[in-house]
Amino acid sequence: MSHPGEATAGRSRAVRVVGLAAVVLLAAGVAIQAVVVARHAHTELTAPREHGIRELLEAAAQRVPRGDRYAITSLARTPNAVYFLGYRPVEGFGLRGTPAAVHDRLTTARVRYVIVLDRDRPKAFRSRHGSWYRILATTPAGQLLELV
Amino acid sequence: MAAGWPWVPYLARVRPSLVGQVALSWLTGSALVTLAMLLIVYPGLPLERATLAAAFAGTFAVGWALGRRSPPRAPATLVAGSLRPAIVPIAISVAVLAYGLLLAFLLGGIDSIDFVKAWGLKAEFAFQQHDLTFSGHPSPHLFYPLLVSNMNAAVYIALGHVNDTVVRLPGGLFGVALAGSTWWLVRLRAAPVWAALAVCLAVTTPEFTTTMTSGLADLTTAAYLTPAALAAFLWVRGNGPEWAALAGFMAGAAAWTKLEGTPSALVLLGTVLLLRRQFRTPGLTAWLAWFAAFVVPWQVYMRMHDIPLNRSHFATLYLNVWWIARHVAGQLSDPTTWGVFWPLCLAIIVLAIPFWWHSEWKYLAALVVPNLILTGGAYVTHYRAGISGSVAATAPRLYLHLAPAMAALAAVAAMTAWNGLRAARLEGVEMQGAGHDQAARGRDHG
Numbered sequence: 001m002s003h004p005g006e007a008t009a010g011r012s013r014a015v016r017v018v019g020l021a022a023v024v025l026l027a028a029g030v031a032i033q034a035v036v037v038a039r040h041a042h043t044e045l046t047a048p049r050e051h052g053i054r055e056l057l058e059a060a061a062q063r064v065p066r067g068d069r070y071a072i073t074s075l076a077r078t079p080n081a082v083y084f085l086g087y088r089p090v091e092g093f094g095l096r097g098t099p100a101a102v103h104d105r106l107t108t109a110r111v112r113y114v115i116v117l118d119r120d121r122p123k124a125f126r127s128r129h130g131s132w133y134r135i136l137a138t139t140p141a142g143q144l145l146e147l148v
Numbered sequence: 149m150a151a152g153w154p155w156v157p158y159l160a161r162v163r164p165s166l167v168g169q170v171a172l173s174w175l176t177g178s179a180l181v182t183l184a185m186l187l188i189v190y191p192g193l194p195l196e197r198a199t200l201a202a203a204f205a206g207t208f209a210v211g212w213a214l215g216r217r218s219p220p221r222a223p224a225t226l227v228a229g230s231l232r233p234a235i236v237p238i239a240i241s242v243a244v245l246a247y248g249l250l251l252a253f254l255l256g257g258i259d260s261i262d263f264v265k266a267w268g269l270k271a272e273f274a275f276q277q278h279d280l281t282f283s284g285h286p287s288p289h290l291f292y293p294l295l296v297s298n299m300n301a302a303v304y305i306a307l308g309h310v311n312d313t314v315v316r317l318p319g320g321l322f323g324v325a326l327a328g329s330t331w332w333l334v335r336l337r338a339a340p341v342w343a344a345l346a347v348c349l350a351v352t353t354p355e356f357t358t359t360m361t362s363g364l365a366d367l368t369t370a371a372y373l374t375p376a377a378l379a380a381f382l383w384v385r386g387n388g389p390e391w392a393a394l395a396g397f398m399a400g401a402a403a404w405t406k407l408e409g410t411p412s413a414l415v416l417l418g419t420v421l422l423l424r425r426q427f428r429t430p431g432l433t434a435w436l437a438w439f440a441a442f443v444v445p446w447q448v449y450m451r452m453h454d455i456p457l458n459r460s461h462f463a464t465l466y467l468n469v470w471w472i473a474r475h476v477a478g479q480l481s482d483p484t485t486w487g488v489f490w491p492l493c494l495a496i497i498v499l500a501i502p503f504w505w506h507s508e509w510k511y512l513a514a515l516v517v518p519n520l521i522l523t524g525g526a527y528v529t530h531y532r533a534g535i536s537g538s539v540a541a542t543a544p545r546l547y548l549h550l551a552p553a554m555a556a557l558a559a560v561a562a563m564t565a566w567n568g569l570r571a572a573r574l575e576g577v578e579m580q581g582a583g584h585d586q587a588a589r590g591r592d593h594g
Contacts, residue, residue, distance in 0.1 A: 022499040025495055026349070033492075083264035087284075
């Protein structure tokens, strides 16, 4: 049977160990975090910086007359389009399907311009020389099309 | 910074060190000038260079006049301690902050979604329309508070054109101000090495450096919530109203930065009232007055100009607690975003419980931990009702609001452990010394 004094000493030793562990963890943790940030910085600084979408949307902002109806092929990039053009694209109709079907839907919705992103290029816009649209601008991110 | 300079001693009721003065001046100046921009458009005046200059000058003049009318402020007393052991963490912090600012010059225009649909777009409308009605603005986020978008608008007005590369820099300076204010507020109660470790831990995460210049409002919210929590801690530790004004100002500015700042600030106040066990505690009026100064004008203005709230915010509630817990745990342990920050801080705080539980720092834990737990509540609601993916995309960023305060808590928890170990060692040496003396005396007697 252990003496009460021994139990108290054991407990205080345990407390000292966890206290020391907390201090060591802090010192080691700061060093680890510094390495993590250094590696992150290296990745960030060496990664290619692409502003292709920005370039395409700036071109669209210059060429699409204010108020004219336009569409964009990526729902996720709608906020970017709004930021540069100042108003929302036409939404709610599909850009998937055959070129004829998409053309019909765009005409019905009175859409005149389409911003096509290469990362999200529907089948109807696969051809870079479509007969029913002409290309107003091309950037590494995609094209601005005007329906004819 | 110049506009906020005379306000700092007035709010803090002491004269801070240079680092604290500079950091808090940036925070107070930014909050007050952006608030003044709202007050300018209230009577229908346009936002342009002349009125913006008046906002800067008026903010400085009011602060200067209040300072003249107040009793002279004594220099703040910092805890004594050698700066030498703090040099390494300070050097790391400076390097990381310099890198964060460097990104402002390297990355070009901002394309982050929240910037282009809210903070940047609202700034552009304010710049073009010379008011804050955002008429014709297509975003559903018009009701968001204005500090960040007004600051961006002020940059555009000063430049005379929209430039979303330049606005990365003032955003980054909030990261620097957060570090400076944390350093000074922790130094009021801790030796340099612990304040340096608190700052170093706070700034050395990829999330911190990335958000410094991404055009988002999360780090700015953290820059206000952290001094709000630390000043609330000092307020609790005193018996009077000291520190209440600074705590209330920073809490109000957090609410003026982001919606989530409001509940976090109110949790801080509720904790102070609970800890002081007194509803009408000294300083409560000052805290509430500053909080209201930042919250009420925008709420009134929104109603005057029919700026709608997002009524679908609570239309769908996500109550899958297991999914929320797993998602939060997964996000906070993601090394590419946080390194080992969260497991590290939590481990230090838990291990050091036997030391800080009986010290004054338990009050800081009481101020920091509830908000950390309640942030999980953000997952149950979202502005895009019915789209659960949008919850997952946004909610993890909310933890950045609390991360610097968590870092400060971890550093002081380790400090209490270190001090406890040193005290035990000294006690042991003294007892050994006493034993030697007794033995010597025994020999003498023999």
